[in-house]
Amino acid sequence: MAGIKIVPINLFAQHDIRSKFEAVVLEMDREELNAYWIEQHYHGIRPPITQKSSKSLKAFLDGVEGSIGYLPKAQMDGTLRVLYEF
Amino acid sequence: MSFRTKTILLFLLTSLIPYLLVIVYIVHNTKSEVVSELNRDIDFSLELVGERLDNQLEVLQKEFIFIAKLDIMDDIMSQDIDRRISNLFKDKKADMRLKGDFFATNLKGKVVASSNIQAISKKFDFNQTNTKIFQYNIVGSFNNQKIGTIYLTYHLDNLKALLKSKSNQMLYLYNNQTNLNLFKIKHFTQSIVRSKPIGKLENMELFIEMDKQQALMLYNHFQLILLFSLLAGAVLISLVSIYFASKITKPINNLSQTALSIASTKDYAKRVSIHSSDEIGKMAKAFNELVMSIEKALAELEIQNQHKLKLIEEKSKNEMFEVLSHKLSKYLSPQIYHSIFEGQQDVKLESKRKKLTIFFSDIIDFTATTESMESEDLSSLLNHYLNEMSLIALKHGATIDKFIGDAILIFFGDPTSKGVKADAQACLDMSLEMIAKVKELENYWLELGVPKPFRIRIGIHTGFSTVGNFGSEDRMDYTIIGGAVNLASRIESKAKPNEIWISQETYLLIKDSIYCQEQEAIGAKGITQPIKIYKVVDYHDKLNTPMVLDYALEGVKIVHNSIEIENRASAVKSLKELLKCIENSNC
Structure with a gap:
């Protein structure tokens, strides 16, 4: 996506999905x-x-071009492009 | 105006005028100063409150901007599904105890988050009364681009705490767009109003309104107090001045009353009683000493006056006496007069025998000479003659006994005597001068119309007479009586015109100085022996005639008349015999 700034979005630190993302995708623990x-x-x-909930994260992704984040599969509604599943 | 009144007025003026001036100054200037001061105080308060307002708003703004910049604002992009922004707004609102709300809108202007849940999903309402709307762009932390706007509707009620009014002072805001006051709780009848724009609030001014009446209440009380103190002061000063004026004037009045009393009653024994050691006391003491000295002086003056009065009385008595006696003296011979007045001669009937040289004169054919004259002329002529003769008589010390018409009776030897010889000499000197005078006056009398010149005759005898006061106790005459007097008169009657005839007794006394020629002896009644008479010629000196010399030695007396010596040889022989006789003691 040339010319578009990537906007990574994290979930709230205590969120389970974030912990999973960090462990699986980033392969780094919190301390690291x-x-x-x-x-x-x-x-x-x-x-x-960060966003507090996946719902808000989804809304952020919907609203901000170039935003990238991680969501539970169940919240996928086809408006977002999946880059990776974990 | 009395001194007392002047003193009181002076007291009042010097005390009250400065007082009044101060009060007038205070009353006049202080009010405006007080008002100015009030204005300054209000301005200061305005500054202070304005500053606080501005500070509050500035702090709020900073806080607001801080909130706007929080990463949490990124949730606008997620429509604040998690209500993180809204919750933040609520918390902030609660923390700040705001009357108002926070709003976060997306780029479409839709409120996505707010401290007021009702406002979410609606358009932001810009129509807010009495509200300041803070506004700030929210920039996404992820793209540094505006993602929305944050608003704060700050109700001005939030500023109420800073605009605390008091009973006499109101702080309020005024919207000069809507002309509405905010927080103005009352109305003052009279007020002092000051205002100042608030920088952080557009179209708003901060007003401070002070109740003028209350503000100046203290000043008015102060004025009343001043006025009251002025009155009280005036009364006090008046009383004090009256007291002190009386204190000062009382002794002065006392002094003046004493002075007046002394002046009216002439009682110089009076003294003023002031017993103080100040200047009034000194004045009183000086006054008393003055009065005392006047008293003494008057007493002395009185004594002197009495003495002078006595002297004057005596003098006037003496003068009167002198005048009287001088008048009386005209009727007495000067010697008699003087002897009486000098106490040598007493005025009583008494006489004494003395050897006197007696002089008689009269004017030959006086009656015939003067019968054709008018009586006034006669009187004048006679007086003139008698006066001239009297002058000559007095000159020679004669005692003029009396004038009997044209006749004059004079004697020498009483009351004063220079000795029988000298008296006789004086009588002869007088007589010769009289004759010369008469001759001298002849031409004068001729010019007066006297048909014939006067010619007088003079008779003189020296002998014992009785001299003294004769007559009665009430009317006496000092004169001479006796045979000698008669003889002198007799001799005078025999004298030729302008000639002086003298008796032998007189001749013997004067022959040394005056040349006389013996005349035919005359007889006198009662005198048996014929009386030798001599005619007076003149002084030996004038005649160049040798003198009749008397040589008198003890037991020897030689009388020598060189003219009458007929036989000189015989005289010499006689004298030689006498000498031999004396030598041999056999005379």
Whole structure:
């Protein structure tokens, strides 16, 4: 998607799906991720924005072009493009 | 105006005028100053409150902007399904105790989140009264692009806490667009109003309104107090000034009353009683000393006056006496007069025998000479003659006994005497001068119309007479009587015109100085022996005639008349014999 900024979106830290995503997709635990983002902070890179619920995450994905996140399968309604399933 | 009144007025003026001036100044200037001060206070309060308002709004704005910038605002993109923004808004609203709401709208202007749930999914309502709307663009943290707008409808009631009014002061806001007041709770009859725009609130002004009456109440009370104190002060000052004026003037009045009393009653024994050691006391003391000195001076003056009065009385008595005596003296011979007044001669009937040289004169043929004259002329002529003769007589110390018409009786030897010889000499000197005078006056009298010149004759005798006061106790005359007097008169009657005839007794006394020629002896009644008479010629000196010399030694007396010596040889022989006789003691 050339010319479109990617907007990663995370779920709320305590969300199960996020924990699964971090473990499965990112293959990093929370500590590693925190350490990673602390380091990135000094480079001026901020961690992805978070949404509290998958519902709101879905709405965000629907509204923001270039946004990318993870949702439960059940919430998929065909308006979003699936990039990966885990 | 009395001194007391002046003192009271002075007290009042010097005390009250500055007081009044202060009060007038205070009353006049203070009110405007008070109002100015009030204005300044209000302005200060305005500043303060305005600042607080601005600060509050600024803080709010910062908070608002802070909220707007939170990452949570990204939830706008998710329509705030999780109500994170709304909850945040609610929390903030609660925290800030806001009257108003937060709103977050998406790009379409639809409210996606709000502290007011009712407003969600609606368009944001910009019509809000008495509300300040804060507005800020929400920028997505993920794309740095506007994703929506955050609003805060801040009701101005939130500012009420900062606009606390008091009983005499109101703080309120005024919308100069709607001309509406916000928070104005009452109306003052008279007020001081000050205002200031609030920077953070468009079209709003902050007003502070102060109840003027109440604000100036203290000032008015102060005025009343001043006025009251002025009155009280005036009364007090008046009383004090009256008291002190009386205190000062009382001794002065006392002094003046004493002075007036002394002046009216002439009682210089009075004194003023002031017993103080101040200037009034000194004045009183000085006054008393003055009165005392006046009293003394008057007493002395009185004594002197009495003394002078006595002297004047005596003097006037003496003067009167002198005048009288001077008048009386005309009727007495000066010597008699002086002897009486000098106490040598007493005025009583008494006489004494003395050897006197007696002088008689008269004018030959006076009656015949003057019968053709008018009596006034005669009187004048006679007086003139007698006056001239009197002058000569007095000059020689004669005692003029009396004038008997044209005749004059004079004697020498009483009351004063220079000695028998000298008296006789004086009588002769006088007589010669009289004769000379008469001759001198001849031409004068001729011019007066006297047909014939006066010629007088003079008779002089020296002998014992009785001299003294003769007559009665009430009317006496100081004169001489006796044979000697008669003889002198007799001799005078025999004298030729302008000649002086003298008796031998007189001749013997004066022959040394005056040349006389013996005349034929005359007889006198009662005198058996013929009386030798001499005619007075003149002074030996004038005649160049040798003197008749008397040589008197003890037991020897030689009388020598060189003219009458007929036989000089015989005289010499006689004298030689006498000498031998004396030498041999056999005379």
